[in-house]
Structures are given as structure tokens and as C-alpha cells.
Amino acid sequence: MRPPHLFLFLPLFLPRMWGDPEAEPQVFQVLLTSLFANISSTEVSGLALLGDVPLFALEPADWSLRFHWPWARRATDEGDAERIKSQTKMLLRNLVRYVHEVTQKIQLDYPLVVQIRAGCVLHPNGTVWSFMDVGAGGRDFISFEVERQFWEPRQPSHVAELVSKSLTSMKSISLFLQQLLSSSCRDHILTLRRYGRADLERQALPVATLSAQALSPAQLLLLCQVTGFFPRPISVAWLRDGQEVPPGPALGTSSILPNADLTYQLRSTLAVPTGDGHSYTCHVSHRSLGTRSLLLPWGSPSSGLLSGSGVVCAVWMAVPKSGPACREDKVKHF
Numbered sequence: 001m002r003p004p005h006l007f008l009f010l011p012l013f014l015p016r017m018w019g020d021p022e023a024e025p026q027v028f029q030v031l032l033t034s035l036f037a038n039i040s041s042t043e044v045s046g047l048a049l050l051g052d053v054p055l056f057a058l059e060p061a062d063w064s065l066r067f068h069w070p071w072a073r074r075a076t077d078e079g080d081a082e083r084i085k086s087q088t089k090m091l092l093r094n095l096v097r098y099v100h101e102v103t104q105k106i107q108l109d110y111p112l113v114v115q116i117r118a119g120c121v122l123h124p125n126g127t128v129w130s131f132m133d134v135g136a137g138g139r140d141f142i143s144f145e146v147e148r149q150f151w152e153p154r155q156p157s158h159v160a161e162l163v164s165k166s167l168t169s170m171k172s173i174s175l176f177l178q179q180l181l182s183s184s185c186r187d188h189i190l191t192l193r194r195y196g197r198a199d200l201e202r203q204a205l206p207v208a209t210l211s212a213q214a215l216s217p218a219q220l221l222l223l224c225q226v227t228g229f230f231p232r233p234i235s236v237a238w239l240r241d242g243q244e245v246p247p248g249p250a251l252g253t254s255s256i257l258p259n260a261d262l263t264y265q266l267r268s269t270l271a272v273p274t275g276d277g278h279s280y281t282c283h284v285s286h287r288s289l290g291t292r293s294l295l296l297p298w299g300s301p302s303s304g305l306l307s308g309s310g311v312v313c314a315v316w317m318a319v320p321k322s323g324p325a326c327r328e329d330k331v332k333h334f
């Protein structure tokens with residue numbers, strides 16, 4: 001048994017250095033889905049993203065762009081963006097024609113769904129890694145090796161080989177794609193970051209709540225829900241008597257999901273034995289909190305874990321003057 005007074009000397013918050021946002025890889029990508037219903041009907045829809053921030057959508061009806069943010073529109077209007085937009089639309093039209101031609105030539109069956117994912121990753125050291133993957137019927141089909149201007153089959157089929165070979169022979173398209181996916185894509189990321197700075201580099205504080213649910217008479221599931229934070233990187237950990245609970249089957253953390261308002265959410269759970277006499281705390285660190293942390297303690301040995309209601313305090317650590325700011329939440333009854 002650990003003597004209880006030791007807990008006082010354990011660090012309750014872990015100071016953390018949040019890097020400069022520019023120091024993370026930036027990903028720009030376009031996702032296109034085309035439904036080839038029959039020889040005379042094609043519907044193309046698309047979405048462009050910076051990281052997981054949606055920038056614009058391609059309207060299936062007239063291929064116009066619908067922007068999610070004024071700055072995304074301004075960034076897309078800059079420089080020779082007009083030329084790139086019109087050339088990209090021409091390429092798309094040619095692509096649609098090409099798919100219909102291939103479908104007839106080798107007698108594939110309609111309907112056909114073709115998906116494209118293309119874009120680039122801009123690394124903090126300034127290097128660009130470009131990608132373009134094509135799927136057909138929900139399976140990997142071919143990829144464009146941007147550096148080598150070369151198409152490669154991604155499935156062992158005659159069709160994938162034939163299409164790769166025929167696309168590789170279209171040198172002017174490969175050259176255009178290489179420029180589009182490397183230098184133009186990199187420039188576009190930099191322009192987007194410049195125009196969207198106010199939104200992309202803002203910091204939104206996480207809001208956290210702690211609740212519990214009885215899994216069985218002997219087991220309680222503690223649920224720490226964290227939402228409203230931006231940017232995306234966050235750390236949510238559980239402390240047992242002030243010490244971080246190591247990864248294990250009792251611990252469950254969701255992936256970080258986007259909210260509609262350009263913030264993120266995450267939930268973390270910890271299964272604990274009912275009334276085991278330990279104290280449990282959900283510990284949240286985020287860039288917007290600086291060196292402080294949110295601490296949400298659950299119950300205490302004396303308060304009784306199955307009382308059905310609890311006080312959830314989000315305590316600002318390491319703020320000498322303002323003292324703890326507690327928010328009370330009623331915990332749902334189950």
C-alpha cells in the first residue's frame with residue numbers, strides 16, 4: 001500500500017509544450033465521387049479539405065464551387081487560380097469522357113462509381129508529398145506516382161493494368177497533374193493559411209463534463225466528454241489517486257471528431273470497480289489552456305460513487321490568483 005500523503009507530491013498537471021501550428025504537416029486534399037449511371041449520365045460531386053476543415057464543395061448540377069468560408073473563396077481567387085480552376089474542370093470533363101470510352105471499349109457494366117482522392121502534404125521542413133488515388137466500385141484501382149509521372153495498378157486486374165498504361169502514355173496530363181499536386185498545391189496551402197489565419201490559428205477552450213454509468217452492480221463507467229476545442233491536438237488522461245492510469249482494457253478513448261463550428265470533440269471512458277476507495281480525475285491538456293489543465297474529479301472515497309449525482313469541477317490549475325473555477329453539473333441518473 002502506498003501511504004496516502006505521497007499523493008500530495010505527485011504532479012497533478014503535466015506542463016506541456018504545444019508546438020507552433022505551422023510545425024505540423026498540412027494536408028490539402030480533394031475528394032471526388034463520380035457516378036456513371038449509364039452512357040449518357042454522369043454525376044460528379046466533390047469536397048476540398050485542409051486537414052479536416054472543409055473548404056469548398058463541387059456542386060453536382062453545374063460544377064460550381066460552394067465555399068464554406070469567405071477566406072477559402074478569397075484564397076481560391078488568388079494568383080492564377082482562375083486558370084487552374086478552368087484547366088481542372090477541363091481535365092474532369094476529359095476524365096468523364098475517358099471513363100465512358102474505357103467502359104464501352106472493354107464492355108464494363110454500368111452503373112460505375114469512381115472515387116478520387118488527390119492532394120498534397122506540406123511538411124514543416126518545406127517538402128511536399130503529393131498523392132492521387134483512384135478507386136472503382138469501392139476498391140483501390142490505380143494511383144498516380146506524382147514524382148515519376150507514372151500510373152500504377154492498385155489491384156491485380158487486367159483493367160487496372162490497361163488503364164494505368166494508357167494514362168501513363170498521356171504525358172501532358174501527367175505533367176499537368178504533377179504541377180497541380182506539387183507546386184500549385186503547396187502554394188494553395190500557404191495562401192489558405194494566410195487568408196484563413198484568424199479561423200485556423202484561433203484557440204478555443206475545451207469544455208469538459210464528467211458523468212458515470214453503472215455497468216453492473218460491481219462496475220462503474222466514468223465518462224469524460226470534452227468538446228468545443230480548437231486546434232485539434234488534445235490530451236485526455238485519467239488519474240487514479242493523482243497518478244496517470246496506464247493504457248489498458250479499462251480505458252477507452254474515441255477518436256477526435258469535428259463539430260460543425262470548426263471545433264472538435266472527444267470522449268474518454270474508464271471502467272472502475274464500484275466503491276473501490278480510489279479517487280478518479282479526468283485530466284485535460286490543450287494548447288488553449290497553456291500550462292494549465294482541466295481537472296474533473298469524480299467523487300471521493302467518502303462521497304459514495306453510486307449516489308447518482310455528482311459535482312463536476314473544472315479546476316484551472318497553476319493560476320495562483322483566480323483560484324479554482326468550478327462548474328457544477330448534475331449527473332444523469334441511469
Ligand SMILES: *[C@@H]1O[C@H](CO)[C@@H](O)[C@H](O)[C@H]1NC(C)=O
Nearest residue numbers: 036037038039040041042043
Ligand atoms: C441514364 O441515367 C439517368 C440517371 O439515372 C436517367 O435519368 C436516364 O434516363 C438514363 N438514360 C438512359 C439512356 O438509360
Ligand SMILES: *[C@@H]1O[C@H](CO)[C@@H](O)[C@H](O)[C@H]1NC(C)=O
Nearest residue numbers: 025123124125126127128129
Ligand atoms: C522533411 O520532413 C519529412 C517528414 O518529416 C521527411 O520525410 C523528409 O525526409 C524531410 N525532408 C528533408 C529534405 O529534410
